[in-house]
Amino acid sequence: MPSADSPAVFVVSPDRTQAAQLAPALRQADVLPIPDAETLLREAHVRPPAVVLLYADTPGVPLAEVLPLLRQRAELAGTHWLAVGTHGLGALLAAGADALISDATTVDALALQVETLLNRSARYNEVQTRLNAMQRRLDDWEHEERVRDQLVHMLVHDLKNPIAAVMGLLEVVEDDDRVPDDSRELVRVARDETQHLLHLAVNMLDVRKIQAGKMNLRPELVFSPMFEEVIEQARGDVGSGLRDRHVKVEVAPNLSPSRADPEILRRVLANLISNAMKHTVAGGLIRVRVWQEEDATHVQVQDDGEGIPEDDIPNLFAAFEQSRLTLHGRFDTGMGLAFCKLAVEEHGGQIWVESTRGEGATFTFTLPLTQDGEDDDFVELLS
Known part of the structure; x- marks a missing residue:
């Protein structure tokens, strides 16, 4: 029955x-x-x-x-x-x-035909059951992602204002002539670490935005003078830690324009320069170059620091995957490099690293050149 x-x-x-x-x-x-x-x-x-x-x-x-x-x-x-x-x-x-x-x-032949259709229906129901289970897991995952995004968003926005206030107060104290030199150095270190914390928080938010497709770029035509300006701004963002590093900037003249968001480009460069600073000692050399090959603009940040272990390179641009101690004992989450990769790829470019342990590291990323129609806009801009 x-x-x-x-x-x-x-x-x-x-x-x-x-x-x-x-x-x-x-x-x-x-x-x-x-x-x-x-x-x-x-x-x-x-x-x-x-x-x-x-x-x-x-x-x-x-x-x-x-x-x-x-x-x-x-x-x-x-x-x-x-x-x-x-x-x-x-x-x-x-x-x-x-x-x-x-x-x-005959009844037997008819029953055989019905059994064939019953088997098809059973297989369909099995597939639907698996699909429904997968859909429930996907819904749960999407819910968790929304909760995580909301948490990161609230965390970053709640942190940004007090961190900025602390940085401002530390700058006031550092510039106060009544502060002894040894204490002023401690204040400078505290300000640099506070700035690093602010960059970490902002990078965390931007990585989540890009992964969710919510990072809206505002591209502009970027040419040689603007590259120089953006690099200078990025150096300022890194902070006073660059004072005891030699920074050499080489921007090729008369570059054909690339289309990029200057603010995001500034953030990418600040992260790469900051990364180079963390892996070099006082007196180390950090070299920033911009040139063009074929149909792309190449931007490179090179240092002569400790280099990167070969085992770390495959996961270097993954958030939370490269955590390890730098020369200066700072625990690095890798969120900055994760942001760089996502931001460069959002522009249509690529980023990679070359390194030999003990001989420094070279980070290079590309930006596509403007198309023919965009070149016409550039000519109108200059005329």
Whole structure:
């Protein structure tokens, strides 16, 4: 006897013996007689069937008119429709029947056809169950992502103002002539570390924005003088730690314009220069170069510091993946380099690193040159 969980097979026919004859051959299913189209519409809503046999000679409302309505119901998406008869099968096929079979077919052959459709329906239900489970996991993940984004957003915005206030107060104290030189050095270190904390918080927020596709770039035409200006601003963002480093800037003259967001470009350079500073000692050399090759602008930040262990390079641009101690004992989350990678790729460029342990590291990224139409805008800007 079929259980309550057994798939339902509807036999739509004025002759109830059709269902009675088929039931013994389909012991795994619950075979139910349906006398007409109106009853089919009602019962299919109460208990969605796995297979429906549509006898073409069923009187009343034509089944070919009802079938398109039934196929539109979401709960009947896994139902298979078998048209049975000699005449009128073409109309049922055009209306959406999955298969045709003659009413002269033996009960065993008919049962075999129904079993094939039952297996298809079972596989469909299995796939739907897996898809629904995956959709629930995806919904849970999206919810967690939204909560995480909201948390990061609140955290960063709650931190930015007090951190900026602390930096301002430290600058006032550092410039006060009454502060002894040894204390002024401590204040300077505190200000640099506070600035590092501010950069970390802002990078964290921007990484989340880019990953969520919410970082709206404001690109402009960037040429040689603007590259020099942006590099100078980035050096200022890094802070006083650069005072005991030698920074050499080389920007090729008369560069063809690239299209980039100057503020984001400034942030990328500040992160790369800050990274170079953290991995060099006092008196070390940091070299910033900008030049062009083929169809791209190359921007490079090179240092002569400790270099990067070979095992660290594959995960270097992944947030929280490169955590390790620098020469100065600062624990690095890698969020700055993660931001650089995402920001450069958002511009349509690429970023990579070359390093030998003990011989420094070279970070290079590219920016695409402007297209022909954008060059015309550049000419108009200069004229």
